[in-house]
Amino acid sequence: MLTQNKQKRSRLHRMDAAMSIMVSPFLILFAVFTLLPIVVSVVLSFTRYDMINMPEFLGLDNYARMFYGDVNFPTALKNTLLLAVVTGPLGFLLSFMLAFLISEYSRGVRTVLSFLFYSPALMGNAYFIWQILFSGDSYGYINSLLISMNIIVEPIQWLRTESTAIWIVVIVQLWMGMGISFLSNVAGLQNIDKQLYEAAAIDGIRNRWAELWYITIPVMKDILLFSSVMQIQSAFSIGAVATALTGFPSVNNSTLTILTHMQDVGTMRFELGYASAISVVLFVMMAFSRILVGKLLNMSGK
Amino acid sequence: MRSSKQRYQRFTRSTFGNIMIALILIGAGLFTILPLIYSISTSLKPLDEILAFPPRFFVTRPTGQNYAALPGLLNSLRVSAERYFINSIMLSVVITIGHVFIAAMAAYVFTQSKSRFMKIAFTIVQFTILFNGYTLAIPQYMIFSGMKIIDTYLVYILPALPSTIGVFLIKQFMDASLPPALIEAAKIDGAGNFRIFFTVVMPIAKPALLTLALFAFRDAWALVPSGTIFRDELRTLPQVMGQITGGGIARSGSAMAATVLLMIPPIAVYLLCQSNVLETMSNAGIKE
Structure with missing residues (x-):
């Protein structure tokens, strides 16, 4: 009996028929519709391909071109890094803090508040409201407010000025940022055992910040990894918001990002090989950040 | 207490x-x-x-x-508006359920399996999330045409089913809230993986499943095919609404009315799922 149990225990985590059946729909569909296109795209990144003629092998030329033969790429890289460094960590903190702060209200209040925060993501194109607010003439809400308060005399072209355009993109990105990382935090916080908090209160935890640091964050580590990956993905992939607000091309390429540059190369100039190479470089940057964040999160638990 | x-x-x-x-x-x-x-x-x-x-x-x-003008605009179409509505509802429901179910099963195997292959597979899945989709459109189109699913419902459904984000979300959630001892106990008691999945894992993972469901529904409802659907009968409501309300500035009121109406299903699904997420009590008895 005992040996039988031991044998069973050693087999507990083995793949059996049931497990294979459960994982194969995902693995097959994933291989065909996600992985295979990525592999093709990586292969295309070493070629010249215009979607009409057969791809022509170029070796590493596309990659060299980014840094030596493309005046716009360094600008796009600089803007993307700035946007990622600012909106990534801030978006991560914001989506966690809002989920944490609403977690102690009653179910009805939490449902309403989380709906309010998530509504821009639910609408998809909600950034249009910022075009109205930051409109460059004296009728734009922010300009007319500042003029009536005598802070400025002439309307400011917020979205057409190099120094302000990118910061408006930052604000809008953060404001729209309560997406799946916020929702996953809400769901994760929901599943924390409330007895942990009661025990901690008895053990002498006196305020919500200590509670957050000693209980919530350690328990939430797996979910926080997920939400940080989502933030990395969205922080490096800013494009639609920048184009909608500041136009494409933006003034002096002040909001040109790697994503909008890649779309320009692929859609306007039909250089799919080069666009793929840009995509691979963007991926490498995100993968690097992902590894870094994984290391940081691991350290926080020790 | x-x-x-x-x-x-x-x-x-x-x-x-x-x-x-x-x-x-x-x-x-x-x-x-x-x-x-x-x-x-x-x-x-x-x-x-x-x-x-x-x-x-x-x-x-x-x-x-603006709302009153919509039925008239819809009647001008060759295919009746109900058809588009049914298409959108059917596709959103099929994709959402398939999406969540396939991701949940895979996530369970990824948490349970200690095999090297599964560990590597999960790492690949995690990292593919970070690959931007823009340059994948052409390879995907070649795959669709190789499979001969262009201009069928399958071209909407099949690519939308495997959810890398969903697998990652549910796996992390299971890692955080599934006590390993509970699964082991169930296995020693002779329960198979299917039974454990449905009776033990699914209830505990409910907040994550519902979160993924509302997220998947939002995307499925907004699906607009790009160059893969040519038959009018197979189009979706957002696409058709976009066509009829894109008729110049005089229709911008109706366009806004259509936008508002189209937001009702995802908002309803959101409120339904989210209030259920927030209803679940943490499973104090199951935790060790």
Whole structure:
């Protein structure tokens, strides 16, 4: 009996028929519709391909071109890094803090508040409201407010000025940022055992910040990894918001990002090989950040 | 029980902090709901108010004419509007359920299996999330045409089923809240993986499953095919609404009305799922 149990225990985590059946729909569909296109795209990144003629092998030329033969790429890289460094960590903190702060209200209040925060993501194109607010003439809400308060005399072209355009993109990105990382935090916080908090209160935890640091964050580590990956993905992939607000091309390429540059190369100039190479470089940057964040999160638990 | 709860609240919360946090949350909430209110307000504006300069935020003389114009616009189509509505509902429901179910099963195997292959597979899945989809459109199109699924419902459904984000979300959630001893106990008792999945894992993972469901539904409802659907009968409601309301500035009121109406299903699914997420109590008895 005992040996039988031991044998069973050693087999507990083995793949059996049931497990294979459960994982194969995902693995097959994933291989065909996600992985295979990525592999093709990586292969295309070493070629010249215009979607009409057969791809022509170029070796590493596309990659060299980014840094030596493309005046716009360094600008796009600089803007993307700035946007990622600012909106990534801030978006991560914001989506966690809002989920944490609403977690102690009653179910009805939490449902309403989380709906309010998530509504821009639910609408998809909600950034249009910022075009109205930051409109460059004296009728734009922010300009007319500042003029009536005598802070400025002439309307400011917020979205057409190099120094302000990118910061408006930052604000809008953060404001729209309560997406799946916020929702996953809400769901994760929901599943924390409330007895942990009661025990901690008895053990002498006196305020919500200590509670957050000693209980919530350690328990939430797996979910926080997920939400940080989502933030990395969205922080490096800013494009639609920048184009909608500041136009494409933006003034002096002040909001040109790697994503909008890649779309320009692929859609306007039909250089799919080069666009793929840009995509691979963007991926490498995100993968690097992902590894870094994984290391940081691991350290926080020790 | 009651006394411990009272003590816990007294020790860790201050009234001042509670009030400040409530004010911040209300302020932030009002700020993020602005576009929705603006859309509803604009959909009720008569044409002259829509075109008014400077633009006004709130409607002054609300009218239902933008909504009333929609049936007429829809009747001008060759295919009846119900067909598009049915297409959209059917695709969204099939994709959402398939998406969540396939991801949940895979996530369970990824948490349970200790095999090297599964570990590598999960790492690949995690990292593919970071590959931007833009350059994948052409390879995907070649795959669709190789499979001969272009211009069928399958071209909507099949690529939308494997959810890398969903597998990752549910796997992380299971890692955080599935006690390994519980699964082992069930296995030693002779329960198979299917039974454990349905009776033990699914209930515990419910918040993550519902979160993925509302997220998947939002994307599925907004599906607009790009160059993969040519038959009118197979088009979706958002696509057709976009076509009929894209007819110049005179239709911008109706376009806003259509936008507002199209937001109702995802908002309804959101509220339904989210209030269920928030209803689940943590499984104190199951935790060790």
